[in-house]
Every structure is written in C-alpha cells, then in structure tokens.
Amino acid sequence: MEHVSVLLQQAIDSLAIKEDGIYVDLTLGRAGHSSEILRRIPEGHLYAFDLDQQAIEESTTRLSAIGQNFTLIHASFASLKEELAKRGVTKVDGILADLGVSSPQFDDPARGFSYRYDAKLDMRMDQSAPLSAYDVVNTYDEASLLRILRDYGEENDAYRIASNIVRARKEKPIETTFDIVEIIKASKSAKTLAKKGHPAKQTFQALRIEVNGEAKALEQILRDAPTLLKKEGRLAIITFMSLDDRATKRAFHELSTREGDRYGLALRPEEIPEPEYRLLTHKPILPSLEELEANPRAASAKLRVLIKN
Ligand SMILES: C[S@@+](CC[C@H](N)C(=O)[O-])C[C@H]1O[C@@H](n2cnc3c(N)ncnc32)[C@H](O)[C@@H]1O
Numbered sequence: 001m002e003h004v005s006v007l008l009q010q011a012i013d014s015l016a017i018k019e020d021g022i023y024v025d026l027t028l029g030r031a032g033h034s035s036e037i038l039r040r041i042p043e044g045h046l047y048a049f050d051l052d053q054q055a056i057e058e059s060t061t062r063l064s065a066i067g068q069n070f071t072l073i074h075a076s077f078a079s080l081k082e083e084l085a086k087r088g089v090t091k092v093d094g095i096l097a098d099l100g101v102s103s104p105q106f107d108d109p110a111r112g113f114s115y116r117y118d119a120k121l122d123m124r125m126d127q128s129a130p131l132s133a134y135d136v137v138n139t140y141d142e143a144s145l146l147r148i149l150r151d152y153g154e155e156n157d158a159y160r161i162a163s164n165i166v167r168a169r170k171e172k173p174i175e176t177t178f179d180i181v182e183i184i185k186a187s188k189s190a191k192t193l194a195k196k197g198h199p200a201k202q203t204f205q206a207l208r209i210e211v212n213g214e215a216k217a218l219e220q221i222l223r224d225a226p227t228l229l230k231k232e233g234r235l236a237i238i239t240f241m242s243l244d245d246r247a248t249k250r251a252f253h254e255l256s257t258r259e260g261d262r263y264g265l266a267l268r269p270e271e272i273p274e275p276e277y278r279l280l281t282h283k284p285i286l287p288s289l290e291e292l293e294a295n296p297r298a299a300s301a302k303l304r305v306l307i308k309n
Pocket residue numbers: 003004005006026027028029030031032033034049050051052055075076077078098099100101102103125212214217
C-alpha cells in the first residue's frame with residue numbers, strides 16, 4: 001500500500017517553516033512530510049534520516065523533482081547530532097519525527113512486520129542490520145523476553161508467552177510470523193482471545209521495538225533534538241503508540257516547566273529561571289474525522305510540538 005502521510009497539514013503548519021530555514025525530517029519514509037517541507041524552503045536545506053535503504057532510494061527520486069537542496073542520511077536518527085555535526089550543522093529551525101513503521105514496510109509480507117501474513121520473522125527497518133526478530137525470539141533468554149514483552153508490548157500475558165517461546169524453541173527454531181502467532185494464541189485464555197483486536201498485536205509491537213532499538217532512539221532524540229533548535233525553532237513529534245506519546249509528553253513537559261516549579265524549590269518567583277522551551281499546544285493535535293475516515297491507520301496518531309524560547 002502507498003504510504004498516506006498522517007497529520008500532514010498539521011505537522012507542516014506546526015513547524016512554521018521559513019523559506020531559508022534548515023529542517024530535519026527524522027523519519028523520511030516515502031517523503032510525504034519531507035516533500036512538503038522542501039517545497040517551502042527554496043533558500044533553505046532539508047536533512048532527512050531513514051534506516052530503510054528502500055525509503056532513501058524512492059524518496060531521492062521524489063524529492064529531486066522538487067529541488068536539489070536536500071541531503072538524505074541512511075542512519076538511525078539516534079545519531080542526529082553526530083550526523084549533522086559531520087555536515088557542519090549545529091543549529092536548525094525545525095525537526096520532525098513521524099515515528100514507527102511505514103505502510104510499504106508493514107504491507108510487504110517479506111519484511112515480517114505483520115501478523116496477517118506468514119513470513120520469516122524479520123522486522124528490521126534497516127535490512128543490513130545484524131539483529132532480526134528471528135534472533136530475538138530464538139536466542140534471548142526468558143527474562144529478557146519477559147522484559148521486552150512487558151515494557152515494550154505492555155502485554156498482560158507476557159510471562160506465559162515468554163515461557164512458551166522458550167519451550168517451543170527447544171523442539172525446533174521458531175521460523176515464521178505464524179509460528180509465533182500460534183504460540184501467542186496458546187498462551188492466552190479463551191476469554192482474552194474473544195476480545196477485540198488481534199492477540200499478537202502487543203507481542204509484535206514489542207519485538208519490532210527491540211529489533212529496531214526504537215525506544216532507545218526516541219529517548220536519545222528527546223535529549224538531543226531540543227538542544228539543536230535555534231531560537232523559535234520547533235520540534236514536532238507524531239506518535240502512534242501510548243509508550244512513545246507518554247515519553248514525548250513527559251520530556252516536553254520537563255523542558256517547558258520552570259525548574260523551581262519542577263523540583264518544588266523554595267525560590268521566589270523572580271529567582272526561578274525562565275524555561276528554555278514552551279509548548280505550542282498543551283493537548284496533542286489529533287487527526288480530523290475526515291482524515292480518520294480516509295486513513296484508519298491514523299487512528300492513534302498524536303502530534304506534540306515544542307518551541308525553543
Ligand atoms: C511512519 S514512517 C514515516 C513516513 C513519512 N513521514 C512519510 O510521510 O512518508 C516512519 C519511517 O521512519 C523510519 N524510522 C523509524 N525509526 C527510525 C530511526 N530510529 N532512524 C531512522 N529512521 C527510522 C522507518 O524506516 C520508516 O520509513
């Protein structure tokens with residue numbers, strides 16, 4: 001399926017793009033957001049990251065039709081600071097992240113992201129990366145599997161799934177997405193299985209986050225990206241999982257709260273330093289009903305925006 005960009009207009013508006021600005025798209029994908037940024041910066045420059053070589057190749061063609069003032073970087077956005085520094089860039093006007101998997105990744109059975117197709121367990125965004133979902137499922141010890149399923153999947157049956165994975169792989173390696181779906185189903189009660197939603201959703205989310213280092217990369221970006229913003233520069237983050245939204249909300253809140261308020265220090269108001277950042281909106285921006293009708297995948301999307309004072 002073509003990737004339909006989520007919260008496209010809202011994200012672009014929230015960046016308040018300047019014609020000569022320097023912008024970073026941390027999650028290029030099929031260049032939906034990047035194209036709109038590039039169109040608005042005839043005098044500026046766009047840097048865009050993706051772990052997926054296919055995304056880089058297809059977006060090169062797409063963006064070249066708009067302008068030549070862009071640089072695509074095949075690396076994790078966790079290395080944002082170093083990759084920009086290598087190119088002599090230390091401050092930027094705006095940074096956008098549209099987290100997660102793209103539709104072309106999710107809908108390609110061969111990539112092994114989806115529990116709907118039977119495929120080799122893979123889930124790597126970067127197809128040259130050494131760690132795949134096969135390795136996680138077949139080599140991690142039970143305690144590590146349990147931790148991933150709990151922390152990244154918020155899976156209620158984490159304990160039984162981890163223990164059933166370890167038992168099953170003693171017989172033979174767990175090769176495919178459907179093999180793991182069977183193990184998950186066998187780990188859940190009939191009552192849980194009767195509930196709405198696919199029983200493998202949380203486990204697949206957990207495996208994907210582990211394979212691609214998604215939680216650690218977001219943590220890194222929440223630390224580094226704000227420090228790269230120029231005055232009035234903006235950081236816009238679109239999340240699809242409550243895990244990512246909570247981390248973003250917490251980081252933005254801390255950065256935009258006066259230190260004395262944050263630590264409950266007994267300082268007079270004039271002694272408390274002004275925060276370095278402010279929030280564009282206190283509640284996240286959500287897709288409109290029209291967008292949700294046209295693209296059900298936008299359902300859980302939330303956009304939060306931080307501004308450097
Ligand atoms: C939801 S898609 C972005 C879609 C894009 N905004 C568009 O409109 O076409 C997310 C993309 O980010 C990439 N990605 C996810 N985590 C990444 C990371 N840590 N570093 C670089 N790219 C990442 C994925 O490979 C995927 O192509």
